[in-house]
Amino acid sequence: MKNPEILTCFQCGTCHASCPSGKYTSLNVRKIIRDSTRKDISEEPELWMCTTCYNCQERCPRGIKVTDCVLTLRSEAVKKGIILPAHRKVCAFLIETGHAIPLDEKHNSIREKLGLGMPETVSKYPKALKEVKTLLNSTKFPELVNE
Amino acid sequence: MKELSLFLGCLIPNRYPGIEKATKLVLDRLDIKWSELKEASCCPAPGVFRSFDRTTWLTLASRNLVLAENKNTDILTICNGCFSSLMDANNILKNDETARDEVNTHLKKINMEYKGTIEVRHITEFLYREIGAEKLNHAIEKPLELNVAVHYGCHLMKPTKDRKLGGAECPVFFDELVEALGAVSVPYEGKTSCCGAGGGVRSAMLETSFEMTGYKLTRMKKAGVDCIVNACPFCHMQYDTGQAELAKAGKKYDLPVVHYSQLLGMALGYSPEEVGLHLNEIVNPEFEAKIRLIQKQDLSAV
Numbered sequence: 170m171k172n173p174e175i176l177t178c179f180q181c182g183t184c185h186a187s188c189p190s191g192k193y194t195s196l197n198v199r200k201i202i203r204d205s206t207r208k209d210i211s212e213e214p215e216l217w218m219c220t221t222c223y224n225c226q227e228r229c230p231r232g233i234k235v236t237d238c239v240l241t242l243r244s245e246a247v248k249k250g251i252i253l254p255a256h257r258k259v260c261a262f263l264i265e266t267g268h269a270i271p272l273d274e275k276h277n278s279i280r281e282k283l284g285l286g287m288p289e290t291v292s293k294y295p296k297a298l299k300e301v302k303t304l305l306n307s308t309k310f311p312e313l314v315n316e
Numbered sequence: 317m318k319e320l321s322l323f324l325g326c327l328i329p330n331r332y333p334g335i336e337k338a339t340k341l342v343l344d345r346l347d348i349k350w351s352e353l354k355e356a357s358c359c360p361a362p363g364v365f366r367s368f369d370r371t372t373w374l375t376l377a378s379r380n381l382v383l384a385e386n387k388n389t390d391i392l393t394i395c396n397g398c399f400s401s402l403m404d405a406n407n408i409l410k411n412d413e414t415a416r417d418e419v420n421t422h423l424k425k426i427n428m429e430y431k432g433t434i435e436v437r438h439i440t441e442f443l444y445r446e447i448g449a450e451k452l453n454h455a456i457e458k459p460l461e462l463n464v465a466v467h468y469g470c471h472l473m474k475p476t477k478d479r480k481l482g483g484a485e486c487p488v489f490f491d492e493l494v495e496a497l498g499a500v501s502v503p504y505e506g507k508t509s510c511c512g513a514g515g516g517v518r519s520a521m522l523e524t525s526f527e528m529t530g531y532k533l534t535r536m537k538k539a540g541v542d543c544i545v546n547a548c549p550f551c552h553m554q555y556d557t558g559q560a561e562l563a564k565a566g567k568k569y570d571l572p573v574v575h576y577s578q579l580l581g582m583a584l585g586y587s588p589e590e591v592g593l594h595l596n597e598i599v600n601p602e603f604e605a606k607i608r609l610i611q612k613q614d615l616s617a618v
């Protein structure tokens with residue numbers, strides 16, 4: 170990753186010490202920041218263990234946008250075709266329905282019982298869904314995330 | 317200030333519609349002018365789509381923003397993820413001409429143009445800033461004498477530079493909103509820590525995400541609270557389904573999970589069913605009985 174800001178990192182470890190995920194997983198964001206200046210870390214599974222909570226970014230004494238760096242590193246990995254199967258599925262939902270979590274039968278009937286009817290979203294308006302699909306094709310998202 | 321368009325997102329209409337209903341009830345009751353943001357899509361979710369492809373994330377977000385621009389309304393979100401995506405995208409597009417031009421070349425294909433004329437709000441900060449805790453306290457009918465674990469959720473407060481809701485280490489505004497309803501916000505260890513759901517961790521590493529949830533739940537339980545109050549359906553789902561999952565492994569918490577819209581709804585006199593509390597996985601009859609008892613008390617006698 171090309172980002173001059175992270176060269177100011179002095180490896181204090183405040184980021185890692187603040188990381189909720191690092192308590193339970195092998196994610197060490199201090200190491201991610203260091204390694205990203207030296208080599209391609211697109212294959213590191215730890216990139217996907219971050220909950221994007223922003224603790225590290227808030228507390229970094231050098232003002233490094235640590236969480237944003239993780240996001241950038243992830244998108245670099247995705248460009249190389251590295252994307253977890255579960256995340257491909259979420260992308261497929263978005264491409265197909267315009268929602269990451271689409272409406273299903275069960276919740277549609279719950280809505281009816283609550284007197285809500287169909288949500289006023291792309292779920293209800295085919296023309297709107299078509300617009301979303303046009304935009305996704307325009308940014309070449311399906312090509313990026315499909316296997 | 318402009319009128320508001322209610323942005324539903326995915327999780328609330330499609331998994332926790334009770335929160336949608338509660339929100340609409342309280343907006344009407346408080347005489348806040350709102351209408352549906354028709355034809356909106358996924359915000360799109362910041363933790364996943366933003367990290368997969370920034371341009372796609374910005375472009376889909378811009379379409380949602382333009383839907384509101386075309387009605388000349390601000391956007392009201394009821395989810396920290398939607399708030400984060402739409403506010404961040406709006407800030408980027410207002411300030412970065414290159415990003416704006418790029419997005420507009422895509423939007424042109426559906427005859428839309430991003431102009432940067434509206435703001436993105438979250439229901440909690442909207443109520444806090446535009447009505448205020450004190451006035452809200454006067455508006456409620458049933459002070460909810462409950463001990464509550466307040467969970468802000470990461471993207472409501474952070475990045476603090478963009479959210480401008482104060483510091484994230486010891487935030488106060490949401491606690492004040494909760495206490496305005498007669499509840500006590502009980503301090504607990506790890507209060508500002510993440511629920512574990514964000515960043516695609518829940519979808520790809522469910523068990524790991526529930527370990528983080530368990531960390532929080534154990535500390536909330538220890539603090540002796542009646543329920544958890546959140547501002548985000550993703551945190552809501554994580555605590556609700558997380559408890560159901562952890563119970564299978566013998567860890568029982570039985571903490572009802574309540575979105576602020578639902579809590580406010582009950583303080584305004586709507587029943588637990590009317591705000592959809594029974595639609596959670598974790599249903600605690602004692603808690604609902606307590607609410608009903610509070611709601612039955614004749615306040616005019618006090």
Ligand code: SF4
Pocket residue numbers: 177178179180181182183184185198199202228229230231232233235
């Ligand atoms: S907190 Fe900042 S300076 Fe310290 S190790 Fe992390 S990135 Fe480097």
Ligand code: SF4
Pocket residue numbers: 184187188189190191198218219220221222223224225226235236239
């Ligand atoms: S944003 Fe990610 S890396 Fe940073 S503290 Fe949170 S979980 Fe850890």
